Amino acid sequence: MKRTAVEHFEQRALESVARVLMRHLLVPRIYFGAHWPAEGSEERDVVAVDRSGTGDVHVVEVKASWRRALAQANLNRLIQVPANFLWIAFPKPSHYVSYDDESVYVSDGAGRIGVIEVVQMQDETLGANIVLQAERFHVRLDEQVRRFVERTKSDISFR
Amino acid sequence: MPTSIGSGSWQRCWRGIEGAGSGWKARPLTAHGLVECERHDLVDWFFGLALLWPMRSPGRMRAMKSDASVFRMRAESFLIAMRDLRELGPSSDSALADPDYRSAIALLAVHSAISFSDAILVLALGSPSTGDHKAAPKKLRAAVAARNIPGKEVAIFSRLIGSKHELAYGRRNIRPTDVASAVVDAERFAAWSYEAMQGLEGRYS
Numbered sequence: 001m002k003r004t005a006v007e008h009f010e011q012r013a014l015e016s017v018a019r020v021l022m023r024h025l026l027v028p029r030i031y032f033g034a035h036w037p038a039e040g041s042e043e044r045d046v047v048a049v050d051r052s053g054t055g056d057v058h059v060v061e062v063k064a065s066w067r068r069a070l071a072q073a074n075l076n077r078l079i080q081v082p083a084n085f086l087w088i089a090f091p092k093p094s095h096y097v098s099y100d101d102e103s104v105y106v107s108d109g110a111g112r113i114g115v116i117e118v119v120q121m122q123d124e125t126l127g128a129n130i131v132l133q134a135e136r137f138h139v140r141l142d143e144q145v146r147r148f149v150e151r152t153k154s155d156i157s158f159r
Numbered sequence: 160m161p162t163s164i165g166s167g168s169w170q171r172c173w174r175g176i177e178g179a180g181s182g183w184k185a186r187p188l189t190a191h192g193l194v195e196c197e198r199h200d201l202v203d204w205f206f207g208l209a210l211l212w213p214m215r216s217p218g219r220m221r222a223m224k225s226d227a228s229v230f231r232m233r234a235e236s237f238l239i240a241m242r243d244l245r246e247l248g249p250s251s252d253s254a255l256a257d258p259d260y261r262s263a264i265a266l267l268a269v270h271s272a273i274s275f276s277d278a279i280l281v282l283a284l285g286s287p288s289t290g291d292h293k294a295a296p297k298k299l300r301a302a303v304a305a306r307n308i309p310g311k312e313v314a315i316f317s318r319l320i321g322s323k324h325e326l327a328y329g330r331r332n333i334r335p336t337d338v339a340s341a342v343v344d345a346e347r348f349a350a351w352s353y354e355a356m357q358g359l360e361g362r363y364s
Contacts, residue, residue, distance in 0.1 A: 023242070023246065026235060026238060026239070026349065027238075027346050027349045027353070052351070052353040052354055053354070054357040157350065158346045158349070159350050159351065
């Protein structure tokens with residue numbers, strides 16, 4: 001089946017998002033399209049578990065347009081995903097957009113969705129930059145992380 | 160002749176053992192009162208075992224975790240500095256690291272591994288390696304084997320330790336491949352270390 005341009009971008013962006021997380025975290029395990037937190041859960045575009053699968057969980061959603069990514073309904077849905085850190089990634093807008101408004105914060109506690117901009121590099125590959133740092137969501141996920149790491153084969157690891 | 164409980168003639172025990180006249184010779188090791196002891200007779204073998212029990216008490220474990228976290232954070236500091244210096248090069252390829260930083264990157268890789276090893280040793284035995292770094296891989300291998308943790312990655316640590324003298328004091332220039340190899344080894348050893356630490360003490364975050 002032929003992929004749409006949107007799907008194509010979202011697939012291509014996964015690698016650059018993974019690279020930015022590898023720079024940001026310590027020897028993380030990275031999973032593409034993994035079911036998090038449980039086997040029956042939705043597939044997440046990128047899941048990274050810091051410190052070789054023993055640390056915090058980062059979940060990234062990749063969208064092909066910043067409008068879709070920052071739509072209130074999308075952010076409301078993303079913020080329900082259990083993770084220590086949540087990120088949204090999309091192509092860098094052609095004009096200035098302020099990301100730090102209340103829609104990226106959880107309404108009743110600590111936590112902020114981080115923003116990763118995906119950019120076209122000179123050699124036609126994609127790069128990614130963190131432009132709004134994610135802030136920690138206060139959830140305890142030890143048991144889910146342990147089970148997830150045991151049952152899921154990582155796409156990138158340092159072992 | 161010194162006797163032993165477990166794998167070596169040196170055993171950890173509580174500071175109180177020395178004063179109890181049990182035949183243990185002790186010296187202070189950490190701020191939390193942990194000591195290393197050498198036992199000189201077999202008379203109180205069972206007595207010694209009973210005294211080793213408090214090592215695994217909740218209070219003792221908290222103190223060991225606290226000590227281990229110092230080494231772990233030091234290891235992470237070296238690892239982050241290594242990565243940041245590498246990023247100053249034209250790409251994330253370690254072999255292309257800025258020549259001005261090659262020595263620093265390679266040595267940070269080695270020191271990161273040493274500190275990770277010490278964090279594991281503290282969790283497993285209560286004390287880090289002492290003095291001779293070349294002996295550390297052997298001690299680490301024995302420590303993880305005793306706790307049923309797979310330890311083939313200790314070979315990576317041995318390699319890094321083996322390169323330390325040349326990287327720090329050697330006469331020849333450090334080659335790009337030396338840097339690339341040290342970085343890969345340091346990251347692989349770090350990944351294994353986290354898993355070993357998790358096996359010893361639970362999750363880190």
